[in-house]
Amino acid sequence: MHEIYEREVLEKLREIKAKKVLIQTPEGLKREAQILARFLEENGIETIISGDINYGSCDPADREAKQLGCNALIHLGHSYMQLNLEVPTIFIPAFARVDMEKVLKKNLSEIKKLGRKITLVTTVQHIKDLNYVKAFLEREGFNVFLGKGDGRVSFLGQVIGCNFSSAKVDEEVEGILFIGAGYFHPIGVALTTKKPTLAINPYSGDAIWVNEEAERVIRKRWAQITKAYDAKRFGVIISTKKGQLRIGEARRILELLKKHGKEGQLIAMNHISYPALEGFDFDAYVVVACPRVPIDDVENWRKPVLTPKELEILLGLREDYEFDEILG
Ligand code: SF4
Known part of the structure; x- marks a missing residue:
């Protein structure tokens, strides 16, 4: 493959x-x-x-x-x-090598529900097919935009799990088409752009509207924030992985905690997992590393685990839910 x-x-x-x-x-x-x-x-x-x-x-x-x-x-x-x-x-x-034409033809009526002016995004596995997909859709009358993204991504229209910058384009588009497998990326795209988002899995050929799934994720995240409401002592986890190390952001979080009468302690880890933290006595954690960790693994954490933006909600500094991203 x-x-x-x-x-x-x-x-x-x-x-x-x-x-x-x-x-x-x-x-x-x-x-x-x-x-x-x-x-x-x-x-x-x-x-x-x-x-x-x-x-x-x-x-x-x-x-x-x-x-x-x-x-x-x-x-x-x-x-x-x-x-x-x-x-x-x-x-x-x-x-990946997949038959994009077949997948697009199968889902054309669903794609049309996005509107005619759309942004197209994908993961690196399908990036070589993106121009083909764009041309196909343009022949079908769509106006298709590919975002440049920031320095953390290498290709036009590429998203990674911690960076959806290429899903945001200057034009006012009606919806986003994501091509790729899995839910995390299209949910991130839907939450960051707040636009109707259709995800097409090129392997199975299935299409799914992810906005409802994104709402479900947000409800779970609010539950984590509520669970952390009375927490006093926070473990602030940073990663020693080069591209996840956000030491400046971690220090900002420590400052915020202090300002709001809470305690914060930096913890550095390479592979972040709850079992490795079991021996500590913290009430809650803030992960200032890969934004996927608190969301993907939430079921495995007994203590509440938040992203930096979720902590801001907890402290009353922000009202709307925003996805955590590492921008480059
Ligand atoms: Fe992927 Fe997380 Fe690394 Fe971003 S920080 S590239 S989402 S593993």
Whole structure:
């Protein structure tokens, strides 16, 4: 299903004269990592595969690569993110091969319900198909916009779980079409744009209106805020992953807590999970790291867990619900 351009990788490694590399991969590309490693070894490059789980380009293993004596890191599955890296890093996004025409034809009547002026967004897996989708829809009479996004995304129309900047365009559009699998991204798009959002899963061919699901997520988030209402002592969790480290934001949160008569303690973690926090005696947590953590894992936390914006609601500093994003 995924294409990884082995020759291209080899050429880039030769350009930077890398003799030993670390390959980092998300769960779904482990076999591709093995194939790439074999290919590179056959071409004279010593290769180590990182067995640690990777969720995004926010977590490059450049420091580990350096420790292992590698002169380059190959980061599979995600697109480039601007970070201060310790070794040259090649980001190799994995692009999916799907029959977009079939999927679009199947869902055309549903897409028309968005209106004629729409924004188109997707995840990196389908980014290569975006121009095709745009042209297809324009032939059907749609006016389609692709947002540029900020420095945290690499492509026009690309969204990641912590950044929906490309879903916001200067034009007044009627709705948003998201192409991709899973709920988190389209829910984030719906919550940040506050526009009707249709998500089409190109693998199953199914289309779903996500605004109701987004409302359900918000109701759950309000429940967390209410649960944290009487909390006095907050653990403020920051991440040691390079692209999730928001130390300035964490300090702002500590200041806010202090100003409102509450206690805050910074906690640094690499992989944030509730079991690792069980021994602490805090009443609630604020996660100032990947915005997905408090939302995806909420069922696993016994203590309330909030995003920074949710804490602002709790402290009476904001009324409307807003999704947490890391903007670049
Ligand atoms: Fe994905 Fe979270 Fe990393 Fe953003 S911070 S790239 S959502 S893992």
